[in-house]
Amino acid sequence: MMQKIQKFGGAMFTPVLLFAFAGIIIGIGTLFTTEVVFGPLAAPDTAWFKCWNVLLEGGWTVFRQLPLLFAVSLPIGLAKKQNARCCMEALVLYLTFNYFMAAILSGWGTLLGIDYTAEVGGTSGLTMIANIKTLDMGMIGALMISGLVIYLHNRFFDTELPEWLGVFSGSTFVFMLGFFVMIPVAILSVFIWPKIQMGMFLFQGFVLNAGVIGVGIFVFLERILIPFGLHHLLYSPFYYDNIVVQGGIYAYWAQQLPTIAASTTNLRELAPYAAYTATGWSKIFGCPGIALAFYFTAKPDKKKQLLALLIPITLTAVLCGVTEPIEFTFLFIAPALFAVHALLSSILAMTMYLLGIVGIYSGGAIEMASLNWIPLAPTHGMQYLIMLAVGLCFTAIWFFVFRFLILKFDFKTPGREDEVEDVKFYSKQEYRDTKQGGEEKGITSPQSERSQLAIRVLEALGGKDNIVDVTNCVTRLRVNVVDESLVATDAVFKSLGTHGAACNGKSIQVIIGLSVPKLRDEFEKLL
Structure with a gap:
């Protein structure tokens, strides 16, 4: 079971790889179309605004079509054969599923307690997917349907049909089976999902009222699940689905950027929902402290070699927000250090929250700059200076804590290995x-x-x-x-x-x- 869960988590990451670039484009587009930064030049009726808005609208592609994107991308990692054909099957059957739900809601919505004539979004429970007005099942619905299609594809794609029925083999056979499978799935969905939506609204209230403790628990769990490859499953619904806010924290923050940029009010008051993307603070402030601790506790004859390892993996964590290269250098050598790392990450996130510093902070410095520091510096620059000072203090904390523990317990971190375990890089x-x-x-x-x-x-x-x-x-x-x-x-x-x-x-x-x-x-x- 763990193998399947880990493989699913890896497949989930395929579309997530697009988010960093899309987020940068949105950040840049928002910056250059914000009047508080560029004044009258960025007014909606100017050529400047219209040109940058073209770029901005293109950047929104990924976030506006997230369910569709996840439905199509999952087969890339999970289909055992003919991945490209499985992607096509997932697309057409996901659309079929939504057409079925739209027809059911249009005919019997009132009996099910759903007002199909209501506007999409908000508390209506409805959304638009590929111009289909349907039940808003978000990423979960897309993954569910895509998973079913992958199962059908893996089991029935190679089914041998009589020669005179050969035209119905392969992807056509999978589509035929999936077409009839989608009918009961759509019926069950319109009965069950509205109740789940109600639970989501209640959970949203709980999360938003949990305050600093909720932020700390979330960040700790996100870090501590990394060894199992399950951290994606924890944060994805928060960031890209409707658990906290409509459309996910990433998309909602980007939509609200012009409003936030125009206000000098404390960021936590403007966007309390954004507190749960605080998983990136440890990437830009914690990882450098860990790298310094490794370097200063390494054996003298290994420091030069170790530096060649630490510089690129630390820059990868700080700039890109990808921490596995540095975290996995000590995770299984000294798991106690990783637990301490997760705890310090949680404490740093809670500290930033208490100081009112929230936003999109799950990635690296490039993403943080494009979605936070650059567009918001004119109105929130002082908060960011405080953020930098606090972050550097925590870098020192990481360094001293890790250095103490490494020396105290003689952990065989990089550069301290016994000769038999020496890390060698081949020419x-x-x-x-x-x-x-x-x-x-x-x-x-x-x-x-x-x-x-x-x-x-x-x-x-x-x-x-x-x-x-x-x-x-x-x-x-x-x-x-x-x-x-x-x-x-x-x-x-x-x-x-x-x-x-x-x-x-x-x-x-x-x-x-x-x-x-x-x-x-x-x-x-x-x-």
């Missing part, structure tokens, strides 16, 4: 020298570092006969294996040039970094 020549060994095992490989790394990772995973399937998230190669006893240790994976590996039964996560999609391509060629 180009060393990669080339391994080519012949790979060919002797029946594996042919191109003359590239990435190809050679893929060969080494495959061998460390027990060879191609030990691989069940492979997917990836933003930084990790996620592999399910036949026999976990054939998988090498974390130290071996580090010696290959990766950031290590996390093993949970037959589910293995090899931490590669942001180049993991390209490595996966090479890996799949070997399979």
Whole structure:
């Protein structure tokens, strides 16, 4: 079950990768169309506004079509064959499902307690998806339908039909089955989902009234679930669905940016809902403190080598908000340190909340600047100066706490490993020298570092006969294996040039970094 959950979490991340760029475009477009910043030049009737508004509207594409995007993207990671065809099947059956619901609500909405004539949004429980007025099931509905389609596709796509019925095979057969499956699913949805919506509204009230404790608990859980690959499932409904505000915190914040930019009122009073994206504070302030602690506790002869590792993975965390490369360097070596890291992340988030500093702070500095600091600096600059001072104080706290714990308990963090576990980074020549060994095992490989790394990772995973399937998230190669006893240790994976590996039964996560999609391509060629 854990393997399936982790694989689902990785597949969920496919569309999320688009959010960073879309968020930057929205931030820039909002900045240049805000009158409080550019004055009369940014008035709605000016050529300046109209030109920047074109860019802004394009940036909204991803956030306005989130359910559709998730429905189409899930098969990329979960379909076992013909992924592209499964994406098409998911799209057409998701639209079919919504047309069924629209017809049911139009004919029997009043009997179900739903006013189908009401405007979409708000408390109506209705929305528009691809110009279909339907029940607002958000991302959850899209994932549910896409999951059903993936199941049908994996099981029935290769069904052999008589030759005279060959035109109905493949995707057409999956669509035919799915068409009739969607009818009872739509009927059940219009009966059950309105009750769930009511529960969501009650939960929204609870979350908004939980105050600083609620923020702390949320951020702690988001960090502590990272080893299991389940953190996406925690924050995604908050950020991209209707749990807290209509359309998700990301989309709602972007919509409200002009109003927020025009006011000098405390940010927490203007947007209390945005407090739950505080998971990024530890990325830009905590990770540098951790990196400094690693460097100053490393063995003298390993500091130079360690610095070459720490600089890129720390910049990745600070600028891009991708923390797995640095967190996985110590997560399974010293899990107690990771628990402390999660606790400090929670305390920092609560501190920022108490100071009234809220906004879109789940990513890295690039995203934070585009959605917060740049458009809001003229009216909220003083709060951001306070934020910087507090954040740097917490960087020092992370450094001293980690340094103390590493030395106190002699944790084998990077640069402190025993010689047998020494982290080695191979040169180009060393990669080339391994080519012949790979060919002797029946594996042919191109003359590239990435190809050679893929060969080494495959061998460390027990060879191609030990691989069940492979997917990836933003930084990790996620592999399910036949026999976990054939998988090498974390130290071996580090010696290959990766950031290590996390093993949970037959589910293995090899931490590669942001180049993991390209490595996966090479890996799949070997399979």
